[in-house]
Amino acid sequence: MSPALVPALAPVQDAELADIVALVNSAYRGALATRGWTSESDLLGGQRTDEETLRADLAAKPGAAILTFRDGPEDKPHACAWVEPTDGEAWYVGMVTVSPLRQDGGLGRAMLEACEAHAKARGGRRMRMTVISVRDTLIAWYQRRGYQLTGETQPFPYGDERFGQPQRDDLAFVVLEKTL
Secondary structure (H helix, E strand, C coil): CCHHHCCEEEECCHHHHHHHHHHHHHHHHCCCCCCCCCCCCCCEECCCCCHHHHHHHHHHCCCCEEEEEECCCCCCCCEEEEEEECCCCEEEEEEEEECHHHCCCCHHHHHHHHHHHHHHHCCCCEEEEEEECCCHHHHHHHHHCCCEEEEEEEECCCCCHHHCEECCCCCEEEEEEEEC
16 A cells, blocks of 8 residues: 555544444444455354443543544544553554455555554554454464464453354454564
């Protein structure tokens, strides 16, 4: 993606959370006709997130932000990601989302790089993330961007509807990390 095509980056405002929810749910759990390559709807049903959860998580985690890409200040976001300081040097990045209508154009890479720059400007030295262990294509995509499997795993929160409705019983998260 050429620099001229990279849209404006901005933190999400509370009034925009409905747009973020629609964007994230369309990318992760969208209808078959519009889902992108990052969809996990074959693994999880239900919604990926909602306004109440995002609002509560932002309030509970000082320094956390949802960064967005949009074409202009009045436009709805077409890419977003969650960033959060975890231990002073490490930052968590998650919910990296690009509208299915704009995938395969470099926006995911640009969004990830913007999150890394955001963390680094605030003293971050490492980025960490979790990915569902059976999402081999997505894990490989992150590895091509410098993220490495740490060997750590985390259990999938079965029974917590905030994470969706699992369609299989072998889900877990793997942890990836990148030095900035």
